[in-house]
Amino acid sequence: MTQLSQANLSRLQIEVPEYDRSTVRPAVVHFGVGGFHRAHQAIYLDAILSSGDLGWGIVGVGVMPADRAARDAAHAQDCLYTLVTTDPQGEQTAKVVGSIVDYLYAPDDPTKVVEVLASPSTLIVSLTITEGGYGVNDVTGRFEPSDELTLSDLASTEIPRSVLGLLTEGLRLRRERGIAPFTVVSCDNIQGNGHVARTALTTFAREKSADLADWIAAEVSFPCSMVDRITPVTTDETRQSLFNSYQVEDRWPVRSESYLQWVLEDNFPLGRPDLAAVGVQLVEDVEPYELMKLRLLNASHQAMSYLGILAGYNWVHDVCRDPDFVAFLSRYMHTEAIPTLRPVPGVDLDAYCNQLLARFGSEAVRDTLARQVVDASERLPKFLLPVLREQLDTGGAIDCCTLVLASWSLYLEAHTDADAPELVDRRKDDLLQAVLQESTNPGALLDFAPVFGELGTNERLRSNYVALRAQLLSQGARALLSTWAGSANQTR
Ligand SMILES: NC(=O)c1ccc[n+]([C@@H]2O[C@H](COP(=O)([O-])OP(=O)(O)OC[C@H]3O[C@@H](n4cnc5c(N)ncnc54)[C@H](O)[C@@H]3O)[C@@H](O)[C@H]2O)c1
Ligand SMILES: O=P(O)(O)OC[C@@H](O)[C@@H](O)[C@H](O)[C@H](O)CO
Numbered sequence: 001m002t003q004l005s006q007a008n009l010s011r012l013q014i015e016v017p018e019y020d021r022s023t024v025r026p027a028v029v030h031f032g033v034g035g036f037h038r039a040h041q042a043i044y045l046d047a048i049l050s051s052g053d054l055g056w057g058i059v060g061v062g063v064m065p066a067d068r069a070a071r072d073a074a075h076a077q078d079c080l081y082t083l084v085t086t087d088p089q090g091e092q093t094a095k096v097v098g099s100i101v102d103y104l105y106a107p108d109d110p111t112k113v114v115e116v117l118a119s120p121s122t123l124i125v126s127l128t129i130t131e132g133g134y135g136v137n138d139v140t141g142r143f144e145p146s147d148e149l150t151l152s153d154l155a156s157t158e159i160p161r162s163v164l165g166l167l168t169e170g171l172r173l174r175r176e177r178g179i180a181p182f183t184v185v186s187c188d189n190i191q192g193n194g195h196v197a198r199t200a201l202t203t204f205a206r207e208k209s210a211d212l213a214d215w216i217a218a219e220v221s222f223p224c225s226m227v228d229r230i231t232p233v234t235t236d237e238t239r240q241s242l243f244n245s246y247q248v249e250d251r252w253p254v255r256s257e258s259y260l261q262w263v264l265e266d267n268f269p270l271g272r273p274d275l276a277a278v279g280v281q282l283v284e285d286v287e288p289y290e291l292m293k294l295r296l297l298n299a300s301h302q303a304m305s306y307l308g309i310l311a312g313y314n315w316v317h318d319v320c321r322d323p324d325f326v327a328f329l330s331r332y333m334h335t336e337a338i339p340t341l342r343p344v345p346g347v348d349l350d351a352y353c354n355q356l357l358a359r360f361g362s363e364a365v366r367d368t369l370a371r372q373v374v375d376a377s378e379r380l381p382k383f384l385l386p387v388l389r390e391q392l393d394t395g396g397a398i399d400c401c402t403l404v405l406a407s408w409s410l411y412l413e414a415h416t417d418a419d420a421p422e423l424v425d426r427r428k429d430d431l432l433q434a435v436l437q438e439s440t441n442p443g444a445l446l447d448f449a450p451v452f453g454e455l456g457t458n459e460r461l462r463s464n465y466v467a468l469r470a471q472l473l474s475q476g477a478r479a480l481l482s483t484w485a486g487s488a489n490q491t492r
Contacts, residue, residue, distance in 0.1 A: 017098030117170025
C-alpha cells in the first residue's frame with residue numbers, strides 16, 4: 001500500500017508525472033475543481049507539461065463549503081490525484097496527474113485568490129462551476145443570480161466570496177496596475193458558455209463600476225468551448241477499487257470513460273499552450289459542436305433518467321442495455337434532436353449517435369441516473385427544451401421530448417410524499433408546489449415559467465403532455481416504452 005504523495009511517486013506501479021513538478025510555473029487558475037476538471041482540462045495540461053512546456057501549471061480554487069474536502073485531500077497529497085479511465089472494452093488505465101500545483105480554498109484567504117488572479121503570471125482563468133454558477137436565466141438570457149455567494153457579493157463592498165466577485169476584483173486590480181486581463185474559458189455544459197460567462201461577469205462588474213464593466217467587455221476574451229468526457233461522481237467505492245487494483249491510497253481520485261474531447265475557440269490574447277498538439281480541436285465556431293453535444297449527449301441523459309428511475313433503474317448502463325430504452329433514445333436523437341442541428345464539420349451524426357449509445361452502455365463507467373437528475377430545473381432548459389422549442393416552431397415531432405417532461409412530472413410527484421427522499425433541486429419547493437396542481441389543472445407544471453418560459457401556453461405541447469402523462473401513469477414507463485418500441489418495429 002502506498003499513500004499518494006510527491007515523495008512516494010517513484011514507489012507507485014502506475015504511470016506518474018515524469019516532469020519536475022517543482023519547476024512548473026502556474027499560469028491557469030481554475031474555479032470548481034470537481035471530478036470533471038480533473039478528468040478533462042487538467043489532463044490536457046498534464047500532457048502539455050509532459051511535452052516539456054512547464055509554463056502551464058494550474059492553481060485550483062474552490063469557493064463552496066463542499067470544497068473544503070477537496071482542499072484537505074489536495075493538501076494532504078501535494079495536489080496529486082489518480083485518474084482511472086475505462087475504454088469501451090472495459091480495459092482500465094490508471095495514471096497520476098500532476099498539473100494542479102496548488103489548491104486555494106477561497107474562504108480561507110480570499111485576498112490571496114485575488115492576488116493570484118491579479119498576478120501577471122496568470123494568463124487563463126477556467127471555470128467548471130456548474131450551470132447554476134453563472135446566474136444567467138435560461139429563458140430571458142439576463143443575469144438574475146440566486147446563489148447566496150453572488151447575491152451577498154453584489155450587496156457588499158467587502159472582499160468577495162463568489163467566483164464572479166473574485167474575478168471582478170482580480171480584473172479591477174489588473175486594470176489599476178496596467179496588466180492586461182486574463183482569458184476566461186468556461187468549460188461548463190452551457191450553449192454559448194463563453195457568451196454566458198461574459199454576460200455574467202460584465203453584468204456583475206457593472207453593479208460595482210461601469211468603467212470597469214466597460215473595460216472587461218472591451219478587453220476580456222471569453223472563448224466558447226465544447227467539452228466531453230463522462231465523469232461520474234467520486235465515491236468511497238472509487239477509492240477502494242483504486243486501492244484494490246493498484247495499491248494506491250488516494251483521497252482524491254477520479255474515474256471517467258476513456259473518450260475525451262475539447263473543441264475550443266482560439267481566442268487567447270495572452271497566449272495559450274500548444275493545445276492542438278495534445279488533441280484539442282481549435283476552431284473558429286464552436287456552436288455546431290456544442291449543439292450536437294448538448295442536444296444529443298446531455299439531453300439524452302435527461303431523456304433516459306426520469307423514465308429510467310420510474311422503471312426502477314439506477315445505472316445509466318442498465319437503462320442503455322434495455323432495448324426499449326435504446327429504441328426510445330434513438331428515436332429522440334433521430335426524429336427530434338438531429339433535425340434541429342446544423343451540419344457539424346467532420347462529424348457523421350449517425351455514427352456519433354451510435355457511439356453515444358455505446359458510451360452510455362459501458363458498464364465499467366458506472367455512471368448513475370442520480371447524477372443526471374440533480375438540479376433538473378437547470379438542466380432541462382439547457383439541454384432538452386431548446387430542441388422542443390425548435391420542433392414546435394417547425395411543426396416537427398415532439399413526442400419524445402414531451403414524454404421526458406411527463407416523466408419528470410411523475411418523478412417530481414413521487415417526491416411530494418412526506419417520506420420520499422429529498423428532491424435535489426434549488427427550485428424544489430416551487431417545483432413540488434407546481435406539480436401538486438396537476439390533479440386540478442392538467443399541465444400545471446408547464447406553467448412554471450422559470451423553467452418553461454412561455455411553453456406552457458403552447459396548445460400542441462400541452463395536450464400532448466397531458467395525454468402522455470396519463471398514459472405513463474396508467475401503463476408505467478417500461479410498458480409504455482415497450483409499446484413505442486413495438487409500434488416502431490411494426491412500421492419498419
Ligand atoms: N461530470 C461530467 O461528466 C461533465 C462532463 C462535461 C462537462 N461537465 C461540466 O462540469 C461541471 C462540473 O461537473 P463535475 O462533475 O466536476 O461536478 P462536481 O460536483 O464534481 O464539481 C463541481 C464544482 O463546481 C463547484 N460549484 C458548484 N456550484 C458553484 C457555484 N455556484 N459557484 C462556484 N462554484 C460552484 C463545486 O463546489 C465543485 O467544485 C458540470 O456542471 C458540467 O457543466 C461535467
Ligand atoms: O454535468 P451536467 O450537469 O452538465 O450534465 C450531466 C451529464 O449529462 C454530463 O455531466 C455528461 O456526463 C457530460 O457532459 C459528458 O461530457
